[in-house]
Amino acid sequence: MRILRHRTDLKSGKVSRQAIYAITDLTSHQASPQRLGQLARSQWTIENRLRFVRDTTFGEDTSKIRTGRGPENMATLRNLAINTLRRHGHRNIAAGLRHVSYDPFNRPLDLLDIR
Numbered sequence: 753m754r755i756l757r758h759r760t761d762l763k764s765g766k767v768s769r770q771a772i773y774a775i776t777d778l779t780s781h782q783a784s785p786q787r788l789g790q791l792a793r794s795q796w797t798i799e800n801r802l803r804f805v806r807d808t809t810f811g812e813d814t815s816k817i818r819t820g821r822g823p824e825n826m827a828t829l830r831n832l833a834i835n836t837l838r839r840h841g842h843r844n845i846a847a848g849l850r851h852v853s854y855d856p857f858n859r860p861l862d863l864l865d866i867r
Contacts (some may be wrong), residue, residue, distance in 0.1 A: 753788050806830050809846045836863050 755772040774792070776783055784850050806812040810830050817826050834845055840863055842848030852859040 753783075755789075755792055800832065802831070805834055805845050809849065 753774050754817075755774070757770045757772060758767065759770070760767050772792075774788075776788070776791075778787070781826065806827070811832075812827070812830065815823070815826065817823055833849070837845055837848035840848075842851070852863065860865075
């Protein structure tokens, strides 16, 4: 399949186009345009819900932790924080972190059911 993407950079206003090609093992009956579009968009859900939050809220791309198991361990801790906040109803992770930070000796423990 071929997906044509049109993107507008909000800062510069520049419009770019990109063609993406993909191969699937779905049968022709299973691979309707709607289904293929849904599968392609589902990848962006992952990007937006996890990786984008980890980078913008936690600054993961600028992290100086680069040796041994440090990057893996920090990614796991970031995921734990994100998932715990979401499980307790925080849709905005940055706002959830701020809320928890107002009472740092109690609220994080309450979220994790420790005490």
